[in-house]
Amino acid sequence: MDVLAHMMSLMRTKASLYGRLEFTAPYGFRFPAKDGICLMVTRGSCYLGVDDSPLVSLVGGDFVLMPTPGQYTIRSSPEVSLRPCEEVASAEEFHRTRLMCFDGGQGPSTSIVAGCFSLSTTESKLLVKHLPSIVHLQGSGSHIEPWFQSTLQFIAAEVSQKLPGGTAIVDRLAEVLFVQAMRSRIGSSAATDKPSWLRALDDPQVGRAIELMHAEPERQWTVDELSQCVAMSRSAFAERFRRLVGETPMDHLTQWRMVKAGHMMRAKPTIKLEEIALATGYESESSFGKAFRRVMGVSPGKYRSMNNADI
Structure with a gap:
């Protein structure tokens, strides 16, 4: 079973805006971010900051996914002062023109395509909750597809x-890049990466073990049975699973079941809860x-009524 393909088929993102940022150094801006953000550097270079994370150097050809940032910054150099992006273009103006320009002087130019997206379902949010604050795909990386x-x-x-x-x-096309960003996390050993089902x-x-649980969520799995299926002792399996995934096998199974349940309710509005x-x-x-209430935060009936309009 291709777990990533299955998960991505259940994930729902909803794009709200794409536009261009055209800056000439020196520049430094703060951007609010209530939704997910993706950035594509098409020319030049810059430094990206996300919340309290260290600055990341970006160059032309790089793609960045920020699943749930509080705010982010883009600057020409680490020491440049920052100003609110609204001083250059209001949200209304950017929505209308899809362009933000700033000429800081005679420095190098940087071109960026910026996109906003939201995870439109609770189950989608469960699938990406363990992603790092910044997923950075370097255009020159050997793992990048042609x-x-x-x-x-x-x-x-x-x-x-x-x-x-x-x-x-x-x-x-942005959805394709989103899948590539998720794929890049499989087996990742980056120091900044948190434990996750992708790694x-x-x-x-x-x-x-994850493949088995996802293929048969209706089965009455136990940690003993899963450990036997993968030829490990119960204690060694439980310890390795928690270290790599960040949660116990049964916690992961419960969350996957709720993702599947949420999708079933959206796909078949009249299906019985039984x-x-x-x-x-x-x-x-x-x-x-x-x-369902413990994991999703609402009852199945409430969830169904909340999502009827999106089906």
Whole structure:
């Protein structure tokens, strides 16, 4: 089972705006971010800061995904002073023109395509909660697919030309880059990476256990049974799973069941909760409802009514 492909098929992102940032050094701006942000550097270089994380150096060809930033900064050098981006262009102006320009002087120029997106479902948020604050794909990296740079260039051209249907094209291409960013986390050992199910997929034993749970969420899995399936002792398996994933096998299984349950309710609005309970490993609607409320924060009925408009 391709766990990443399955998860991405259930994930729902909703793009709200793409535009160009054209800056000439020296420059430094603070940007608010209530949603997810992606940045594509098409020319020049800059430094990116996200919340309290160390600055990251970006160059042309780089792609950055920030799943849940509080705020972020873009500057020409680490020591440059910062100002609010609203001093250059208001939110309303950027929405209208999709362009923010600033000429700081005679320094080098930087061009960036910036996009905003939101995770439109609670189950989507569960799938990315363990991602690092910055997912940085370097355009010159050996792991980058040959099509990566041409996709960035295509997106930049579409944003610049504002042709009919351009927004739809950019949204689709950005989803492809989103998948590539998620794929890059599999097996990652970067010092800044937190434990996550993505990193764990590359581990032979823990990755196999995740595949088994995701393939049969209705099965009454136990830690003993999972450890036997991957030829490990119970204690060694439980310790490795928690170290790589950041949660226990049963916690991960419960969250995956709730992701599947949420998707079933969205895909089949009239499906009975009893059917969803059985399909996700619960013997009664009551036990399923308690687990759903604990993980999703609302009852199954409330979740269904909240999401009917999106189905």
